[in-house]
Amino acid sequence: xxxxxxxxxxxxxxxxxxxxxxxxxxxxxxxxxxxxxxxxxxxxxxxxxxxxxxxxxxxxxxxxxxxxxxxxxxxxxxxxxxxxxxxxxxxxxxxxxxxxxxxxxxxxxxxxxxxxxxxxxxxxxxxxxxxxxxxxxxxxxxxxxxxxxxxxxxxxxxxxxxxxxxxxxxxxxxxxxxxxxxxxxxxxxxxxxxxxxxxxxxxxxxxxxxxxxxxxxxxxxxxxxxxxxxxxxxxxxxxxxxxxxxxxxxxxxxxxxxxxxxxxxxxxxxxxxxxxxxxxxxxxxxxxxxxxxxxxxxxxxxxxxxxxxxxxx
Amino acid sequence: xxxxxxxxxxxxxxxxxxxxxxxxxxxxxxxxxxxxxxxxxxxxxxxxxxxxxxxxxxxxxxxxxxxxxxxxxxxxxxxxxxxxxxxxxxxxxxxxxxxxxxxxxxxxxxxxxxxxxxxxxxxxxxxxxxxxxxxxxxxxxxxxxxxxxxxxxxxxxxxxxxxxxxxxxxxxxxxxxxxxxxxxxxxxxxxxxxx
Numbered sequence: 001x002x003x004x005x006x007x008x009x010x011x012x013x014x015x016x017x018x019x020x021x022x023x024x025x026x027x028x029x030x031x032x033x034x035x036x037x038x039x040x041x042x043x044x045x046x047x048x049x050x051x052x053x054x055x056x057x058x059x060x061x062x063x064x065x066x067x068x069x070x071x072x073x074x075x076x077x078x079x080x081x082x083x084x085x086x087x088x089x090x091x092x093x094x095x096x097x098x099x100x101x102x103x104x105x106x107x108x109x110x111x112x113x114x115x116x117x118x119x120x121x122x123x124x125x126x127x128x129x130x131x132x133x134x135x136x137x138x139x140x141x142x143x144x145x146x147x148x149x150x151x152x153x154x155x156x157x158x159x160x161x162x163x164x165x166x167x168x169x170x171x172x173x174x175x176x177x178x179x180x181x182x183x184x185x186x187x188x189x190x191x192x193x194x195x196x197x198x199x200x201x202x203x204x205x206x207x208x209x210x211x212x213x214x215x216x217x218x219x220x221x222x223x224x225x226x227x228x229x230x231x232x233x234x235x236x237x238x239x240x241x242x243x244x245x246x247x248x249x250x251x252x253x254x255x256x257x258x259x260x261x262x263x264x265x266x267x268x269x270x271x272x273x274x275x276x277x278x279x280x281x282x283x284x285x286x287x288x289x290x291x292x293x294x295x296x297x298x299x300x301x302x303x304x305x306x307x308x309x310x311x312x313x
Numbered sequence: 314x315x316x317x318x319x320x321x322x323x324x325x326x327x328x329x330x331x332x333x334x335x336x337x338x339x340x341x342x343x344x345x346x347x348x349x350x351x352x353x354x355x356x357x358x359x360x361x362x363x364x365x366x367x368x369x370x371x372x373x374x375x376x377x378x379x380x381x382x383x384x385x386x387x388x389x390x391x392x393x394x395x396x397x398x399x400x401x402x403x404x405x406x407x408x409x410x411x412x413x414x415x416x417x418x419x420x421x422x423x424x425x426x427x428x429x430x431x432x433x434x435x436x437x438x439x440x441x442x443x444x445x446x447x448x449x450x451x452x453x454x455x456x457x458x459x460x461x462x463x464x465x466x467x468x469x470x471x472x473x474x475x476x477x478x479x480x481x482x483x484x485x486x487x488x489x490x491x492x493x494x495x496x497x498x499x500x501x502x503x504x505x506x507x508x
Contacts, residue, residue: 041465070395071465093395093464112371116396117464135372139396140464158372160396181373183398185486 006031018042018068024049030058037066046073046095051080062086070094070114082106093117093137102126116140116160125149139163139183148172162186168267190267202250202274209235210273213246238273247273321348325356328363332380332388339385339475346449349410353447353473358414365503366390367469373397374461375499379471386475389498393418393468398460400483401434403452403491408475412447416461416468420448423456426489434486456484 001017005028014037017025022043029035029052050072055061061083070093077092082103089112097118104110105126112135120141127136128149134157143164151172156179163186202210212219213235221229235246325331334352338344360367366377367390374397380388393416401423411418422437437455441462442448450457461468482491498506 091395114395114464137396140462162398189487 001025001028003028010034013037015039023047026052027054029060030054033059034063035060036063038064039066039068040072041068041091042071044073045069046075050074051078053080055080056083060084065089067091077101077104079103085109088112088132090114100124100127105129108132111135111155113137123147123150128152131155134158136160146170146173151175154178157181159183168269171268173268184266202247205231206248206250209248210246214244243273245273250274323348323352323355325352327359328356328379331356335380335382335386335388335473339382344475346408349408349473350447350449353410353412353471354445356412356445358412358445358471360415363390363414363469363471366500367392368500368505369394369467370499374399376472376496377503378498378501380502381477382475384477386473387477389472389474390414391470391472392499393461393470395461395464395467398462399458401456401458401486402484402494403456403482404450404474405478405481406452407478408473409450410447410473411442411450411459412471413442413444414469414471415444416463416466417444418442418468418470419460419462421458421460422450422454423458423484423486425456426484426491431488434484434489458486 001022006012010032011034012032013034015032015035016039018039018041020043022040022045024045024047025040026049029038052058062085064084064086066089067081067084067087068089068091070091072092072095074092074095074097076097077100079101081090082101084107086109087107088109090107090110091112091114093114094117097115097120099120100115100123102124103126104124108130109132110130111132113130113133114135114137116137116139118141120138120143123138123143123146125147128147128151130153132155133153134155136153136156136158137160139160139162141164143161143166145166146161146169148170149172151170151174153176156176158181159176159179160181160183162183166184166187167190169184169189209232211217212232219229219232224232231248235248238245238247323334325334331352335349338349338352363379366379368375368377369392371394374391374393377390377392378387379390382388401421411420419439419441421439424435424437426432426434434456459470479497480493480495483494484491500506
């Protein structure tokens with residue numbers, strides 16, 4: 001950036017230096033008090049010095065609303081960027097990112113986040129801590145799974161996940177009630193439930209623990225070794241609302257296909273306490289399991305119905 | 314549309330002239346697909362002439378009506394943000410011409426799914442259309458998906474549909490299942506349409 005920029009143009013609000021071959025943006029940015037939009041796409045930014053030091057104290061940290069760094073060479077999100085607390089819109093599309101830093105949650109005003117066209121393999125749950133996020137683009141990456149916490153993005157209106165490596169989605173995705181656009185094409189989503197043949201049956205300790213919990217067998221700390229008292233306190237409730245069971249370490253992952261109002265069938269991952277909890281293949285008490293299965297499917301379909309405006313493509 | 318006896322070679326020197334010639338062509342009983350495609354391709358995109366119609370939406374691509382061709386055709390401008398794409402769709406027995414005004418669009422052609430569609434749809438071909446190129450499709454050719462695959466540049470395209478239509482089917486690539494949708498305009502004649 002030319003020296004003296006802030007002296008010549010002190011009132012500068014929008015700066016577009018896209019396609020200029022820039023390798024770094026220096027101190028000149030720090031003295032632009034009114035800058036709210038910085039467009040620097042298609043440059044050679046990505047190395048040290050891409051963003052100036054001392055950003056935290058500069059007016060830019062509060063004034064900058066829009067930052068476009070797409071088409072550069074960033075292999076990681078520069079820590080300095082996370083100082084831009086006023087940022088509403090950030091684009092790092094078409095760079096070389098391998099991940100998203102958990103500290104992304106520092107950009108608490110963020111509404112628009114474009115990360116398409118990188119090499120991202122995983123999404124940190126901290127991304128869900130952005131309360132104003134409305135538009136999230138993660139297409140054309142290498143993402144294998146979506147953390148269920150992402151359903152906490154209450155403001156999310158548009159989610160782009162096409163061309164990744166997803167085989168299923170978390171069931172919690174049905175909680176994104178404001179979602180209007182969702183793209184999933186180009187993912188190896190399973191179309192048939194393949195029974196997990198490597199299910200490891202629970203240990204005797206687990207079976208005993210489950211019995212104590214589900215039958216409310218009374219016990220006092222003096223009855224058991226400390227380690228078992230601690231163990232019993234770690235019981236998790238089975239996520240199946242029709243089941244009163246608990247599990248400790250051994251739970252079953254099962255994919256259920258949820259019908260989005262007759263349009264698309266999406267594989268959603270459910271966690272259950274045992275294969276008998278809700279399984280189409282259970283031979284014992286066939287009618288009761290199929291009832292619980294169709295009930296939980298109805299529940300999911302109702303949730304899916306809420307998302308009927310969602311455009312799946 | 315059938316081949317008339319003589320095919321004109323048109324050169325549209327502005328968007329206004331393109332619209333005028335289209336009205337002239339479509340006033341006839343018979344219109345040639347090749348003639349319209351050549352006309353569309355002859356217009357050299359000049360942003361000053363279409364900027365007023367190019368209204369972008371941050372979440373998805375927009376359809377902006379330019380001219381309603383006296384009921385014979387619809388001419389519209391579509392604005393595609395980075396990463397925006399359409400679903401796989403048909404064209405309700407109409408002709409569809411698509412010319413790139415800015416940027417690039419990837420067109421992927423698909424075969425029609427089998428009656429009892431229950432498998433992955435078959436891709437026929439794909440190509441990236443460059444500025445000023447004009448593609449043509451109709452239901453007998455197949456179905457397509459159009460997308461802006463750029464993560465850095467928006468794209469703008471000019472579409473002509475004849476006869477005009479406001480519903481079509483979208484298709485799930487994994488299963489071939491179709492679903493009827495109604496299309497709306499984001500703006501008409503340069504004015505934002507309020508829903």
